[in-house]
Amino acid sequence: MAPPQRNISESEGQWSSGIRRRSLLAGVAALGAAGAIGGTSGCSQVPTADAKDGGHLLERLRAKGSVTLGLAGEQPYSYIGRDGKMTGSSPAIAKEIFKRLGVPKVEPFPTDFGSLIVGLNSQQFDVVAAGMYINPERCAKVIFADPEYQMLDAFLVRKGNPMKLHTYKDIARTGAKMATGVGYAELDYAKEAGVKDISTLPDQLAGLLAVEQGRVDVFVGTAVTVRNVVRQSRTTKAEATAEVTPLVDGKPVIDVGGFAFRTPETALRDAFNRELHKMKKTGELLNLMRPFGFKKDQMTEITAKEKCRP
Secondary structure (H helix, E strand, O other): OOOOOOOOOHHHOOOOOOOOOOOOOOOOOOHHHHHHOOOOOOOOOOOOOOOHHHOOHHHHHHHHOEEEEEEEOEOOOEEEOOOOOEEOHHHHHHHHHHHHOOOOEEEEEEEOHHHHHHHHHOOOOOEEEEEEEOOHHHHOOOEEOOOOEEEOEEEEEEOOOOOOOOOHHHHHHHOOOEEEEOOOOHHHHHHHHOOOOEEEEOOHHHHHHHHHOOOOOEEEEEHHHHHHHHHHHOOOOEEEOOOEOOEEOOEEOOEEEEEEEOOOOHHHHHHHHHHHHHHHHHOHHHHHHHHHOOOHHHOOOOOHHHHHOO
């Protein structure tokens, strides 16, 4: 899908349609995209090699002077902007932290979300920088830094929210026509609440258009993506609701996202974590993420260890 023909400032984050970090769909790595933007790295030149005692990848990255980031094209987490350069909250964080770790250059490796963990473990790139949600299934395949954000959902509805949709139960009770993305976690949250009429769309821009045109009553996504599409599109026909807390087995769910590393590379993960926690303490992390739509209440002290528990 081509980017919408709207003038969007860099400070808001350039619009790019893409694949959500939480999609369960497998996909083919977007090697063509990597070549199309020029200057991207075809693969990581830094093998894991001997990964005993926490691995030596950080030393190798310092010697090389660069780190390759696996990106999934979802705005505002990590994507290639209309200028051909990588942008998003995750690349911004990675650039700062790796600079502090003595690795001055970050290079993008664009792929689809379903290829990120496979690409990481096959050494196509050095770290997943895509705001990936942390869950036990993924923790069995990679190791995570502590999350940089926590996230609730939000609804995209027609202006004035005529059906008064504020929870998933409201969608079920009113029989509203709901849409979300293919493979989105919101599919399960909606089904858990008893929503019956659910369709899927490629991304939040398609969701906005569907709501504006009356083809669906509500599009459901993460709070930051829903807010961003409303702000950036300058729509006068739709609005974002307040944040919505999904429920699973009657219990509230708060999802968190973070950077992923190959399992043996605990030394790099731990060094990354130390800098991340310093930035949380000083407020630098929020300052980096704020231009991409994140707010103070989306900062988190939840740990990867907590979210990796079955």
